[in-house]
Amino acid sequence: VLLMPGDIPAAISAVAAAVERGEIPPARIEASVRRLLEWKLRTGAIQRPFVDLDSLRVIVGSDAHRQTAQAIADRAVTLLRNDEGQVPLVPGPRTAIITFASESDVSAGRTFGNELRALLPDSRVLRIAPTTPRARLDSLLRPADRVVLATFVRTIEGEGRFAIGEHVARWVDSVALTRPVTVVAFSNPYIIREFGWVSGYVAAFGRGDAMERAAARALAGRIPFQGHAPISLPGFFRAGDGLAITRPAAPASLEDSLRTLLSRGVRDSVFPGATAMVGDSNGIVTQVSAGRI
Numbered sequence: 001v002l003l004m005p006g007d008i009p010a011a012i013s014a015v016a017a018a019v020e021r022g023e024i025p026p027a028r029i030e031a032s033v034r035r036l037l038e039w040k041l042r043t044g045a046i047q048r049p050f051v052d053l054d055s056l057r058v059i060v061g062s063d064a065h066r067q068t069a070q071a072i073a074d075r076a077v078t079l080l081r082n083d084e085g086q087v088p089l090v091p092g093p094r095t096a097i098i099t100f101a102s103e104s105d106v107s108a109g110r111t112f113g114n115e116l117r118a119l120l121p122d123s124r125v126l127r128i129a130p131t132t133p134r135a136r137l138d139s140l141l142r143p144a145d146r147v148v149l150a151t152f153v154r155t156i157e158g159e160g161r162f163a164i165g166e167h168v169a170r171w172v173d174s175v176a177l178t179r180p181v182t183v184v185a186f187s188n189p190y191i192i193r194e195f196g197w198v199s200g201y202v203a204a205f206g207r208g209d210a211m212e213r214a215a216a217r218a219l220a221g222r223i224p225f226q227g228h229a230p231i232s233l234p235g236f237f238r239a240g241d242g243l244a245i246t247r248p249a250a251p252a253s254l255e256d257s258l259r260t261l262l263s264r265g266v267r268d269s270v271f272p273g274a275t276a277m278v279g280d281s282n283g284i285v286t287q288v289s290a291g292r293i
Contacts, residue, residue: 073214078227079243081201088221091287095123101152108152112212119220169194262290
């Protein structure tokens with residue numbers, strides 16, 4: 001699989017050289033090309049290789065296509081580690097939602113943070129970068145915070161390492177020794193090698209609004225984890241791995257009903273504010289507040 005190579009001619013030359021050395025059978029290349037041509041024929045890309053750019057918003061950006069993209073993203077989110085059983089994240093405990101991305105990647109994590117904060121009322125959205133100093137990192141968390149770290153990291157081509165920053169990785173590991181930390185890896189699933197002590201690990205295998213929304217909903221138990229790793233990382237996970245959560249969080253309808261009930265009580269001056277919690281033998285399932293407490 002060649003995903004967005006930085007040097008396309010070099011990538012083609014590398015594949016050709018692998019075929020010449022006998023590492024890749026010619027039949028494998030032919031089968032892949034045939035599949036691509038079949039899909040182009042099915043979708044009309046061969047018959048109509050050029051499209052009207054004005055139609056992109058109507059066709060590619062249609063509600064049906066967006067719904068399909070969301071459904072694909074929902075099925076792709078993969079839970080690979082849940083050592084302390086912190087996933088799904090139930091409302092109640094305070095949560096620090098931290099996005100790690102470069103300073104220039106301003107949109108990274110925006111949808112994820114907003115979506116998860118809406119599902120976990122007592123949460124804060126924070127942002128760090130490779131250049132964030134250790135003193136700033138140490139000041140981010142409150143004593144009772146659980147941590148969700150969303151990483152937007154790409155490999156550095158030709159060097160075989162990641163751009164997370166050693167001091168950031170050390171800080172994440174130090175935090176993971178004292179509280180639950182769930183890392184959500186967008187785009188790059190290998191980042192788990194940087195954090196040996198995190199108790200939760202989710203691979204999203206992509207980025208964008210649909211994937212960020214799916215990851216947030218899966219973390220909060222709104223949708224099940226359905227993904228399985230398409231690749232292996234020796235010592236961490238194998239191809240086909242993927243944990244399933246058997247106990248779902250409270251449905252959105254339950255939260256909506258509680259919120260409506262409490263809001264009505266505040267409006268009718270029955271009480272200035274209230275919090276309702278629903279739980280079972282495993283702990284709090286959902287918590288909703290209204291008014292001033």
